[in-house]
Amino acid sequence: MILKGTVIWTPELGRVEVREGAYLVADGETVRGVFDELPADCVGQPVADYGDALVIPAFTDAHVHAPQFLNAGIGMDEELLPWLNHHTFPLEARFADPAFADRAYRAFLNALWEAGTLRFCAFATVHAEATWHLMRLAEDAGFSGLVGKVNMDRNAPDELREDTVASLAQTEMLAQRSREELRRIGFIATPRFVPACTPELMEGLGRLVETYQLPVQSHVDENRSEVALVRELHPDAPSYAHVYDAFGLMPARRTVLAHAIWLTGPEVDLLREKHVLVAHSPQSNANLTSGIMPLRRWLDAGIACAVASDVAGGSDVALSRHVACAVRTSKLRQVACAEERAASVPEALYLATKAPGGFAGFSQPSGSFEPGYRCDALVIGDERTAELDALLARTPLERLEHFIYTGDDRAIRARYAGGTLMPRPF
Numbered sequence: 001m002i003l004k005g006t007v008i009w010t011p012e013l014g015r016v017e018v019r020e021g022a023y024l025v026a027d028g029e030t031v032r033g034v035f036d037e038l039p040a041d042c043v044g045q046p047v048a049d050y051g052d053a054l055v056i057p058a059f060t061d062a063h064v065h066a067p068q069f070l071n072a073g074i075g076m077d078e079e080l081l082p083w084l085n086h087h088t089f090p091l092e093a094r095f096a097d098p099a100f101a102d103r104a105y106r107a108f109l110n111a112l113w114e115a116g117t118l119r120f121c122a123f124a125t126v127h128a129e130a131t132w133h134l135m136r137l138a139e140d141a142g143f144s145g146l147v148g149k150v151n152m153d154r155n156a157p158d159e160l161r162e163d164t165v166a167s168l169a170q171t172e173m174l175a176q177r178s179r180e181e182l183r184r185i186g187f188i189a190t191p192r193f194v195p196a197c198t199p200e201l202m203e204g205l206g207r208l209v210e211t212y213q214l215p216v217q218s219h220v221d222e223n224r225s226e227v228a229l230v231r232e233l234h235p236d237a238p239s240y241a242h243v244y245d246a247f248g249l250m251p252a253r254r255t256v257l258a259h260a261i262w263l264t265g266p267e268v269d270l271l272r273e274k275h276v277l278v279a280h281s282p283q284s285n286a287n288l289t290s291g292i293m294p295l296r297r298w299l300d301a302g303i304a305c306a307v308a309s310d311v312a313g314g315s316d317v318a319l320s321r322h323v324a325c326a327v328r329t330s331k332l333r334q335v336a337c338a339e340e341r342a343a344s345v346p347e348a349l350y351l352a353t354k355a356p357g358g359f360a361g362f363s364q365p366s367g368s369f370e371p372g373y374r375c376d377a378l379v380i381g382d383e384r385t386a387e388l389d390a391l392l393a394r395t396p397l398e399r400l401e402h403f404i405y406t407g408d409d410r411a412i413r414a415r416y417a418g419g420t421l422m423p424r425p426f
Helices: 066-071 081-095 098-115 128-141 162-179 199-212 224-233 242-246 265-273 282-287 295-300 319-336 345-352 388-391 396-406
Strands: 002-012 015-026 032-036 048-057 060-065 117-123 144-148 185-187 217-220 255-259 277-281 302-309 377-380 411-417
Touching: 002 345, 002 377, 002 396, 015 048, 015 345, 015 396, 048 411, 060 066, 060 255, 060 277, 060 302, 060 319, 066 081, 066 098, 066 117, 081 098, 081 224, 098 117, 098 128, 117 302, 128 144, 128 162, 128 295, 128 345, 162 185, 224 242, 224 396, 242 255, 242 265, 282 319, 295 302, 295 319, 295 388, 302 319, 319 345, 319 396, 345 396
Parallel strands: 002 048, 060 117, 117 144, 144 185, 217 255, 255 277, 277 302
Antiparallel strands: 002 015, 015 032, 048 377, 377 411
């Protein structure tokens, strides 16, 4: 695969590379590099020439609830725990119906494709059959990522509360089956959050994580009522995060924890020590009145962070919107705490591409155009603004910022997954 355009990527936080009229070359699924002139062995090969259109890494959503896509924008006047009970759990119960799950997950994957999110860490539901169906659909469509069957055996409605032994057996079955039958979509252990999992369930999941070397995803310190409930359920634990660690559910470099708004000092140390990836979902945190995560403070403390949608707590599946929201909320933090410098657009773009795309739970890193990365790319060129862009002599970074703040799927001219042009899935 050879693409020509204005190639932009962020090899590290705070650094952006811009190469106009450059060639992005991939060998199979893997980036070879970005070149100002075609390598000798590529001369005469087909080139997809996109003129001065922007070529950027495709987005990776580090934390999204696939079934909740249908509820995006619903119940936003409630806080987390009431919202779960009134809106989320009733919807997720419907995924016991395979036909419903099929329609819902096809719509979800189409929406991700439209938004340019070609890799993800997704929560499914407690239903093993529907979870497998989502994994199969995503694999066949060309996405890469991780999907987890949600585990919860307490503090849940009757129709979603699992038998502990059955929950563990289904989890193990999916972990095994995914390794046997899938290549791009992997399985990730998914205890919903501490309040929904008994010690017995977490202990069993910890054994499976160790046996199969699984990655783990869950939530931590999202809402003050949730934190208080964890303290009530586990009064002897030093903190919310330490509960996961005590049960083997925080494997080093293989853990994604969402939100992390109300971390204590010891939790910061623990997450840094374990190289946990924190999925920062600023839109969700505002929608559910959870708080504003101190992004700069956690980055300065050495915690790895990524921007994530948390649909349907986040009401928009497009990660470009969440990149903009991460910048906005960091500015609000700066107003309140002058030492917490706001994030820039290139920094937030890094947090939606290379930072999550390089999560060690994936078989191959993506989110950058460095050699060895999976070649997932978006071609950005909005015909509606092209004349104004030229009239105003906008720079490539100005055009990228304009897309982040105001663009939509109509501005994405092409999507490449693993070096191959990816059509609309369904």
